[in-house]
Amino acid sequence: MRKNEMAEQPESASTTWHDRIFKEFFHRFLPQFMRLFFPEEANQLDFDTLRFLDKELVINLPEQTLRITDVVAEVGIRTGGKRTILVHLEIEAYPKRRFPNRMFEYFALLRVLRQQSVFPIALILRPGVGGLRWQTYTEELFGREILRFHYGQVGIRDISGEEYLNSADPVAAALSMLMAADEAQRPIQKLTALQNIIASGLTDGDKLFLIELIGAYLPTADLVDLGGTVMEQIADIELTVFERMRRESRKEGLAEGREEGREEGEVLGKRLLLRRLLIHKFGDLPQGVTQRIEMISDDAVFDSLVEQALTAASIDELTLPELPVDVNEDANPA
Structure with missing residues (x-):
């Protein structure tokens, strides 16, 4: 008998879209993500050694084919000499009932195939899953627990965004736009996040990506229209970024x-x-x-x-x- 706490959810047609956005996010900002949500563990990792395993892992079993298609990264441990571990990040828009079981299967397969310790994390994009916590998957046989597996969960929609928005960290500010908040305050919060990103020391490419991330999950058209300068400033920033992208593409095109x-x-x-x-x-x-x-x-x-x-x-x-x-x-x- 298998236990878990998550209920079945309908599959989203845009799951692949979520995957693509956050795969790129993790390739750009995995160290920042770890420091935000798993600071104790992040302090023990040497992100200068970080590398991503880009190849899809496919394992053919008798009755099913398992694919690890999300993000798997290898990173060294500061006090571990040359020892490295794997960080596995699963991006899930609508987790099914078998999701905890699947997290365990991926953990076990990575552990066997790579012979390395694995730090498993699930990023959940729907509300109602409990925010930032450790989830547990168990199995019982003959009334006795024979397996207990833990993985980190970032249920981003259930986390309060205020602290992250005000942290002066542009990555935290961008992610706060996916977090729980008062809808009436969303326009001001979006403006604050955009200003934080623009003023940061990130590269233009990283700034553009974070602004696009905010636009994808919090379109300006969906905001409560406060009128006045707030909406105008949001529009000005988004237009400036968009025009910058236009100019860069135009320059490259002219050169070609x-x-x-x-x-x-x-x-x-x-x-x-x-x-x-x-x-x-x-x-x-x-x-x-x-x-x-x-x-x-x-x-x-x-x-x-x-x-x-x-x-x-x-x-x-x-x-x-x-x-x-x-x-x-x-x-x-x-």
């Missing part, structure tokens, strides 16, 4: 298209911007999508697609031009 003239460089820059946005949100692009982007040269179409890309949950929501029939059809050998 210099030999073919300025107009071609402008088009290349717009294509580059659109591809960057889509890859950032949806991962590697299918060949057909790339081909359809290459067909675009009209400014209005580019602007419309960039706006769509900022809010779309899937590539299918974009109004990309259709490929010619001869491109869509597979070649049939005679």
Whole structure:
């Protein structure tokens, strides 16, 4: 008999979207995340040795195939000489009843395959799971407990965001926008978080990512409209960041298209911007999508697609031009 505390939840169509966002988040900010939520353990880790295991781990069992597709990182221990451990982070939008069991299975497989100690963490993106805590998975046989497994849980929606917002840490400020808060205070909190990020010493790429993260989970259009300067300042910051992305893409496009003239460089820059946005949100692009982007040269179409890309949950929501029939059809050998 197996015990756990989580109830079954419906699977979200946007689970893959959540995964992509937070996989990139952890690749950028894993040390900061650990220091925020597991400070005692983080103090014992040497993040200068951090490296990510990028290959998907697939284990074929008789009745199922297990895939460890989220984030697995190797990091040294400060007092452990050359000893390293694994940090496994599972990103879950809607955890199912078997989720604790799956965390144990991943732990066991990593332990066996890599012969290293494993620190397991689950980031839960729905409310009602208990916030920051250690979860326990147990198994019993013949009335006797034969297994007790623990993993760290960050139920981010159940954590109060005020302390993190006011910590002067830009990563904490960004994550606080996913945490519990008074909806009436959201506009002011979002402005504070954006200002914190802009004023930080992060790279432009990291700043842009955190601002996009906030925009993805707390769109300005969903905020209580307070009117006045708060909403105007939020809009100004978001527009400034968006225009910076446009300019950088345009510069690269102009450099690539210099030999073919300025107009071609402008088009290349717009294509580059659109591809960057889509890859950032949806991962590697299918060949057909790339081909359809290459067909675009009209400014209005580019602007419309960039706006769509900022809010779309899937590539299918974009109004990309259709490929010619001869491109869509597979070649049939005679």
